[in-house]
Amino acid sequence: MPCHQKEAQMQTTVDPAEVAKFEAMAAEWWDPAGKFKPLHMMNPVRLDYVTQQIAAEFGRDLSGPEPFKGLRLLDIGCGGGLLSEPMARLGATVVGADAAEGNIKTASVHADQMGLNIDYRCTMAEALVDAGEQFDVVLAMEIVEHVADPQMFLTACQQLAKPGGLFLCSTINRNPKSFAVAIVGAEHIMRWLPKGTHEWSKFITPDELQAMIAQAALENVDRKGFVFNPITWSWSISDKDLSVNYVTAAIKPEA
Helix, strand or coil, rough: CCHHHHHCCCHHHHHHHHHHHHHHHHHHHHCCCCCHHHHEEEEHHHHHHHHHHHHHCCCCCCCCCCCCCCEEEEECCCCCCCHHHHHHCCCCEEEEEEHHHHHHHHHHHHHHHHHHCCCEEEEHHHHHHHCCEEEEEEEECCCCHHCCHHHHHHHHHHHEEEEHHHHHHHEECHHHHHHHHHHHHHHHHCCCCCCCCCHHHHCCCHHHHHHHHHCCCCEEEEEEEEEEECCCCEEEECCCCCCCCCEEEEEEECC
């Protein structure tokens, strides 16, 4: 049972239909040729951006052993743990949260197989807020386009960040190009994802996301594009091209 049903009395941003989509694909998270192939291909650039931002914000040397030791990190909408695991390897104390129970089961089994200690929980952002949880770093990667109320979700993420904490959020732009690439290309032509995985109307433009992040009392400090090159079949980070996939960094001001 998706865990959001167990917390039905709580006001929540979880969209049950979106949870059901990922619940159905949960067993395939760690198959690089399966339904999450796009994420596996994008993961190196996501990881590079995340690690560089955390290192810069907290003054950590990425060349040393366990550079994120002492940092508490939340991966909200963690899926099968594609980002939670490398964060744990870098020394962070990681909580991975997802509303789909199947995702959490898959993530937990894989972490055990890898010998990693990750606190995976079938829960939602609002429940963590109610529990008084706070983190040095909050990751919300490829999730905001799947929630019922993006503004409410971002506000919950702000509450989960410690003062001076770092919030990283990636999503998909809403424009004709993103419809062609993320819907028609990824779901219908390449068949990387099941049809209906994404709803174009739920995509968020960079300016919309920046405004919502500011409304949530977070300070925007950076944004970049994740760009796929179909010639080299590879992803890169761009300072200017935010036309499809992009990521933002924000800081929670000190109290």
